[in-house]
Amino acid sequence: MAGGQDRIVWLNGSYLPAAEAKLSIFDRGFLFADGIYEVTAVLDGKLVDSDLHMARLERSARELGLRLPITTAAIEEIEHGLIERNGLQEGLVYLQLTRGAEERNFLFGEELEPTLLLLTQAKVLVDVAAARTGIAVKTLADLRWARRDIKSVSLLPQVLAKREAKAEGCDEAWMVEDGHVTEGASSTAYIITHDGKIVSPANSQRTLPGCTRQALVQLAEEGGLTLEQRRFTVEEAQAAAEAFITSASTFVMPVTRIDGKPIGDGKPGPVVTRLREIYVDHARASAR
Structure with missing residues (x-):
């Protein structure tokens, strides 16, 4: 399982090494904590309770008026892609969605492009x-x-x-x-x-x-x-x-x-x- 800067992450449409993943200093998730996240368990290389996590992601986004840039079905495909690319058998997939990047202002623009990041973490879940x-x-x-x-x-x-x-x-x-x-x-x-x-x-x-x-x-x-x-x-x-x-x-x-x-x-x-x-x-x- 790749870890640290060697692991593959997914950021705004692309799989890439973690060391190459870059976020804007103007991202509202960084400046205002204007974002949401989900953590899904992985067991035997598969997603646990994924339907429940995707439903909660949609609810959190709806409550904050955040736009999901892709469907939850597409998100699941990306998660499976990360699991395969990183050889993850047991651990977690972390997802973070922020409102996007723009000049710092409490009032956000209506046409912002959301920032979507997904990454994996190896972790023993069962035999602990x-x-x-x-x-x-x-x-x-x-x-x-x-x-x-x-x-x-x-x-x-x-x-x-x-x-x-x-x-x-x-x-x-x-x-x-x-x-x-x-x-x-x-x-x-x-x-x-x-x-x-x-x-x-x-x-x-x-x-x-x-x-x-x-x-x-x-x-x-x-x-x-x-x-x-x-x-x-x-x-x-x-x-x-x-x-x-x-x-x-x-x-x-x-x-x-x-x-x-x-x-x-x-x-x-x-x-x-x-x-x-x-x-x-x-x-x-x-x-x-």
């Missing part, structure tokens, strides 16, 4: 130690903007939250608003109650509609499990039987410590373990 040991989470005040349902490239609050969490030996940050967990800095947050219910905040402008979450909800229901869509407090999370996160880059990942307090017996529980197995099986079977 954290899935067997669980991860630690730190809770922090949610300082993000009010439209978290849009997958914006404006990620500074999440960057700072993850940095603070790492400084305290944690793997992820859970954002807290009005005493309730909204979501992870780069993941969806869940707890499992002692009577076996999966609890996670409902989709709203407070949270990003997770694609892995959407797939997992259906899989859980098919397996006889139910998701209770409501907010939960930090104290409720610390007292839960189990906890976990989901995202395209972690799939289903057990959380075993929150703010230093062990969840359950401090080890990945049976429900989360089973959910991860179910999702990985789904990912392998449905990837294309």
Whole structure:
């Protein structure tokens, strides 16, 4: 798998080496974070939950009035082209769409040509130690903007939250608003109650509609499990039987410590373990 400057990327209509990919200093994604992104998992050289990611991309673009320069079907073809050119078997495809480049001005021109970039990243997704040991989470005040349902490239609050969490030996940050967990800095947050219910905040402008979450909800229901869509407090999370996160880059990942307090017996529980197995099986079977 090509990496670093050797890998092949796709930028505004062309496949080219990463070292040759150039963006304008006037791009609004650089100057204003005026753009959106998607991250799609790759397993066995195939795209996981691609339909869900493309639907969310279209929604985010629509909410911000961004124009997709090509169809989502064409985007999928490009992603497959990058996977093949970079010999990627397991990892991620990153997509970023910005409004385009022009002289710096808060008011953007109506005829801008969007900037579209896609690249691959090699990453182990399935056989990871954290899935067997669980991860630690730190809770922090949610300082993000009010439209978290849009997958914006404006990620500074999440960057700072993850940095603070790492400084305290944690793997992820859970954002807290009005005493309730909204979501992870780069993941969806869940707890499992002692009577076996999966609890996670409902989709709203407070949270990003997770694609892995959407797939997992259906899989859980098919397996006889139910998701209770409501907010939960930090104290409720610390007292839960189990906890976990989901995202395209972690799939289903057990959380075993929150703010230093062990969840359950401090080890990945049976429900989360089973959910991860179910999702990985789904990912392998449905990837294309």
